[in-house]
Amino acid sequence: MRSQFLIGSRAPSIEMLTWICGKPVFALQRGTIYIVALFSTICPHCPKTIADLGQLHEKYGDTGVVAFGVAAMERAATADEAGARVDTWLNKELPNPTISIAFEHTGEMNKLWWVASGSYGVPTIFIVDRDNSIAYIGYPDTEDPALLERVLTKVMDGSWDNSAEAKKAHEKWLQGALVRRANVALSIKDFKTALSTIEELNEAIPDNPQFREAHIKVLLEMMHDFEAGWIVLAGLARDAIEKNDGDWLLAAMQQLFGSPYDYSCLPSAERFSMGKVLSERILTLCPQQDGISRAISYGAVARYFYESGEINRAVDSIEHALELVEGESLPDGEKQNYLAPLVQALAEYKGSEIPREFAEDPQNRS
Template sequence: MVLQIESPAPSIQAETWLRGEPLTSFEPGKVYIVEFWATWCGSCVDGMPHLMQLQEKYRESGVEIVGVAASERAPTADEARSTLDAWLTEKFPNLNYRIAFDSTGEMDKLWMEPSFSFWIPTSFVVDRDGCIAFIGEPTELDEVLPKVLNGSWRTSDQAKSADAERIAEGEPIAREQALKKPIKDRYRAAVEKKDWKTALSAIEEGIALMPDNLGFRRSHVNLLLHKMKDMQVGLPVMRQFVRDAINRNSENWMVAALDELFFPN
C-alpha cells in the first residue's frame, strides 16, 4: 500500500534513541516532523540548523521533530551507532530535537519504501490526528508547516497535486528497484564471499535486464578488471563503458568511468 497524504502514519520502530526521550507513539494533538537523514549526506547536515530553528519556533504550537538516522555507513551497527553519537556531540552539542538510530532496515520498510522515497533528506509531516500531511524535501517545510498547523494544507489543491506528482514520479522507480533488488542481493552476498563467478553472473543478469543501468555497468567493469583480473575480457568492457560515457555526455557516467580507470575500489 502506498504511503501518502491521509495515510495513517507508520509506527516508529527505532533501534536506539541517541537524543531525546524514546517516542513510542504519536500523541494526538501534536504535529511531528519525521526526517530521514545521514551524517554523510551534505544537504542533510546543512539542513539541521534549520530544523533546530523550526523546533524552537513551533515548539509551543505542538510541533516535535524526530531525526531518523537509518542510513549510516560502518562495518557494524555498534560502530555506526557509536560514531553517530560522537558526531552529534561534536557537531551539534545543543541539538534540540530527537534522534533515532536504526540499522535494521525496519524504518525504511515502514516509511521510505512504501512512500516511494528514494533519497535523503526526506521529511514526513504527521498531522494532529496521526495521519500523513506531507512527504517531501525539508526545504518545503517553511511553506507547508504553517498550513498544516492552521488546518488548511491537507485539503488544498496544492497538497493533493504535489502528492499525486510525487507518487507518479516514484512508481516507475519503485518498479525498477524491485527488479534490481534480488540481483543486487545476490551480487552483494557473492562479493562478501569473494565468489567472483557468482557475482559476475548476477551483474550480467542485471545488465541483460537493464543495459543502461550505471551501477550494473560499473560493477561489471570493476569485477572483471579489479577483482577477477581478467584483462582479456575486461579491457573491451572498459573501453565500451568509456565510449558510452562519452556518447551520453553524462557527468555521472564519466566520473564512474574515470574512477574505474584510476581509483578502483
C-alpha cells in the first residue's frame, strides 16, 4: 500500500500542546483553514518563517485562516523547562510574534506530525483544509517565496486538490520522504525495508530512471537476488528502448555494462542483445547532444563494445569522447573528473598502464 505521509489524511490531534503566547488553538475546527509550522529553537531559518506566517495570518485571518507555530522538538524533563527554553528563544528571536506559539516536550506532536509526514528538516509547514485534511506539506522555498501563499489561496477557493501544482508538490514531498526512508534503511543495511521503499518510490514516480537504477542496485549488488534483479534490469532496458530517451538509454546501458555486478549470473545472450540495441539508439541520438553529453554517450557504449570483443570500436569511442571533453571550456577540476574514467577505460581497453595523474579516483584528488 502506497504511503501518503499524511497528505490527504485527517490532521492528527493537537490536544497535547501547551500554549505559550497568542490565542490558544485547542482543537482543529472544521470550516477553518490552519497553517501549522513545526519549528525548533536551534533552527536558524525558523524565525523568518514564523514572521512570514504572521504576515499571512494578518492578511487572511479575517477569512477563516489561522496560523500557529509549534516547537515540537524541545525534549526536556518537564514542561516548565521546555517552556522556559521556548520563551527565551522567542524573546531573543521574535519578541512580538503575530501568531500563536505552542510547544510540546514529550515527543508526541513530533511523532504524530513530523515523523509521520516523513519530514527531515525544520521548519516544516502543514496546511490543513476546511475538512480537517492535510492539503499540503513543505519547507520554505527560497527560490519561490510566494509558493505558500499561492497554495493557501488555492486551498481557500477549493482549487488546490485537483491542480497540477498540487500534484507536483505532493510528488516532490513523497519523493523526498521515500528517498530519506530508503537511505536510512541502506545505512543500517536493512535491505528489505530499502527494497520495499524503492519499489514504492518507483510505483509513485514511475518516470524517473534513477529510481529504477536504485532498485536494480539493491537487488543485484546488495541482496544478490539475480533472478529478481534481472527482471527489473530487463524491464528498464525495454522501457528505455521504447521511450528512446537519452537519459533512459544511458541508465539502462550503465546497469547492463557499467556497474559492479556479477554479470556472469545474468542471461548473457539477452544482455548483449539488449546492449546492441541500446548502443545503436544512443549513437543515433549523439548528434543532437552537446559535447559533454556526447562524450558520456561514447563512454557508455564503449564498455559494451569492449565486452562484445569489438576492441577497436571501444578504443575509438573512448578516444572520441576524450577529444570532445578536451574541446570543452571547463574548470580544470571538472574537466579532470570527466577525463579520468575515460583515460582509465582507454588504458584497460589497450592493455596499457594508466597515466599516473589519472590512476587515482578523481574525487580523492586535491
